[in-house]
Amino acid sequence: MANLTKQRRAVLEVVKESHDHPTAADIMDRLREKDYKFAYATVYNSLKYLVEQGLIQELHITNGVSRYDGRMEEHHHAVCDKCGKMVEVLTELPEDFLQRVVAETGFEIHHHHLIFHGLCADCKSSAGRTPS
Numbered sequence: 001m002a003n004l005t006k007q008r009r010a011v012l013e014v015v016k017e018s019h020d021h022p023t024a025a026d027i028m029d030r031l032r033e034k035d036y037k038f039a040y041a042t043v044y045n046s047l048k049y050l051v052e053q054g055l056i057q058e059l060h061i062t063n064g065v066s067r068y069d070g071r072m073e074e075h076h077h078a079v080c081d082k083c084g085k086m087v088e089v090l091t092e093l094p095e096d097f098l099q100r101v102v103a104e105t106g107f108e109i110h111h112h113h114l115i116f117h118g119l120c121a122d123c124k125s126s127a128g129r130t131p132s
Contacts, residue, residue, distance in 0.1 A: 014034075
């Protein structure tokens with residue numbers, strides 16, 4: 001495994017135990033809750049290092065804000081357009097999907113990531129309610 005300093009190990013631990021795809025600011029808050037007192041630059045540099053080492057993924061999905069994912073196997077995401085909640089989609093794509101994309105585009109596909117946009121269950125149910 002990569003050479004992990006105390007700071008990098010702490011950041012990695014927070015990302016791996018988070019299932020909500022935290023932003024750098026979220027990670028900073030969670031580190032503070034664990035009584036770590038790292039500077040923002042340390043957290044950002046640690047995140048950059050962990051992404052470069054292939055230990056976490058950086059997701060560029062909504063509003064230009066990077067979010068981080070500790071799950072490294074191929075998977076996709078669904079994002080709520082109202083509250084921004086992001087969840088993992090583990091359903092496998094049809095077997096011939098990538099071959100069809102290659103045939104259509106002529107691309108050599110190295111990586112793929114689908115993003116589904118819509119309303120999460122909470123926002124969908126609150127959208128149907130009328131204020132009293």
